[in-house]
Amino acid sequence: MSIWEYANPLKFMRTTGVILPYVAAAAVAFCAVGLIWGFFLTPDDQRMQSSVKILFLHVPAALMAINCWLMMLVASLIWIIRRHHVSALLARAAAPVGAVMTVIALITGAIWGQPMWGTWWAWDPRLTSFLVLFLFYLGYIALWQAIEDPDSAADLTGVLCLVGSVFAVLSRYAAIFWSQGLHQGASLSVTPGERMSWVFRYPLYVCMAGFVLLFLTLVLIRTRTEIRARRIAVLDAREGG
Secondary structure, X not given: OOHHHHHOHHHHHHHHHHHHHHHHHHHHHHHHHHHHHHHHXXXXXXXXXXXXXHHHHHHHHHHHXXXXXXXXXXXXXXXXXXXXXHHHHHHHHHHHHHHHHHHHHHHHHHHHHHHHHOOOOOOOHHHHHHXXXXXXHHHHHHHXXXXXXXXXXXXXXXXXXXXXXXXXXXXXOHHHHOOOOOOOOOOOOOOOXXXXXXXXXXXXXXHHHHHHHHHHXXXXXXXHHHHHHHHXXXXXXXXXX
């Protein structure tokens, strides 16, 4: 079995129709357990007090905001190279989900930053690259809407996705590129002595898994909707012709 079989819309619809309920149920379960565990069953941090608990929303949302764009890049490259329509629709469907994840990360970051830094926003390089990434999300969505021909829209948004990936990488590795700034370092680290306490780390892992599953659920639902909309548009064009 080849992965390219799922470039066939019928194959994609049949397969996702089977797995989608299970992915959605797992997303609800992991998100519920992770957030309840993180917000209500973990102690306050000695330094950051109760504000530390915002990380159970902020970190998973930021993770998915960045990785969503990278997934869109892969899907766009597949479209450009192999011209598989499902990959183009997958990238289009993921963009609004990634934009919402970015907004959640920005808002929760501001909520955390206000008591820690004394300000809701600072032009820290890491924060700025994330804000620019959000603007690229908006531009990507707007470009899809502005171009009537779907193939041309997929081509141009693929190019935009390639350019915006620079800021996705900057957002992902900002903690390495810029050692100075208000924003703290990476929340999760494999470096000895810098690892987060298991009290916070384990529920954070559950939240991250829940957000990954939530992202997959929303993207699959939206992709299936995009495929149906494309079918309706083709049928309307045939009837009109």
